[in-house]
Amino acid sequence: IAYTYCKEVVGIVGENFTFPVQIDQKIKEIVWKKNKDKVVEWEDQNKPTYFDVLRDRSVLMEKGSLTIVNLQKNDADTYELLYWDSVKDHLLNFELVVLDSLPKPEISCNTIDDELVLNCTANFQWSLNYTWKLSNSPHSHQNQELSIPLKNVDIATNATCIIKFSQTERSSGISLSQCLP
Numbered sequence: 001i002a003y004t005y006c007k008e009v010v011g012i013v014g015e016n017f018t019f020p021v022q023i024d025q026k027i028k029e030i031v032w033k034k035n036k037d038k039v040v041e042w043e044d045q046n047k048p049t050y051f052d053v054l055r056d057r058s059v060l061m062e063k064g065s066l067t068i069v070n071l072q073k074n075d076a077d078t079y080e081l082l083y084w085d086s087v088k089d090h091l092l093n094f095e096l097v098v099l100d101s102l103p104k105p106e107i108s109c110n111t112i113d114d115e116l117v118l119n120c121t122a123n124f125q126w127s128l129n130y131t132w133k134l135s136n137s138p139h140s141h142q143n144q145e146l147s148i149p150l151k152n153v154d155i156a157t158n159a160t161c162i163i164k165f166s167q168t169e170r171s172s173g174i175s176l177s178q179c180l181p
Contacts, residue, residue: 006093010126011071012168013101019094021065021081029084032058032066035077039066073098099126102170105163109179116153116179118146120161122170129164148176155180 011017032039034053040060042048048060057069064083068075076098083090105122120130121144132141134148135158146159155177162171 006095008095008097010097010099010166011068011075012099012166013071013073015071015167016067016069017071017075017096017166018061018067019065019079019081019096021063021092023064023083023085023090025085027064027083028086030060030064031082032060033080033082034075036080039079071098073100099124099165102128102163102165102168104170105130105161105172107159107161107172107174109174109176111150111179111181114150115147116150116176118148118159118161118174118179120144120146120163120172122163124163124165126165131162131164133160133162134158135160153180 009019028044030042037053038051039053039058040048040050042060050058054068059067059069061067064081066079066081076096079094079096081092103122103124105120107118107120109116109118111117118132120132122128130142130144132143132146136154153176157176158173159176160171160173162169
């Protein structure tokens with residue numbers, strides 16, 4: 001068996017999670033297991049067979065990856081993908097971690113020197129992607145903090161902070177008029 005790797009992967013409760021697998025050679029046979037129990041089995045030309053472990057919530061994708069629909073806390077486990085490409089067997093292992101859903105981000109703002117500084121925070125145990133959008137600008141800013149020179153602040157503008165992890169996003173907004181003294 002060509003044993004390749006063990007990888008930690010992270011999903012969020014409620015989302016549809018797909019294991020990051022991309023098999024480029026022709027596959028003849030696939031078995032996905034969750035902690036030694038079969039999830040799905042597929043052989044060339046046949047339809048996949050799904051087993052009780054994730055019977056109504058798993059989908060075998062074209063390139064061999066597995067999608068779990070509506071991820072639950074108890075889906076967290078070790079998953080194993082065994083596939084045969086008509087030359088040899090390959091084995092991939094994944095350690096799936098399932099996190100609680102994303103909190104709503106909190107926005108704070110204050111004026112420092114000649115700038116209005118907006119800060120976005122979210123209590124989450126993994127690092128998040130933060131994006132700021134201003135209602136009067138098409139550009140977005142990839143940062144946890146956003147500074148705007150006071151002379152450019154338009155009080156009619158709304159600022160939105162969007163946090164993203166995996167495929168899940170949450171956002172909060174604030175009107176810049178709330179930030180000014």
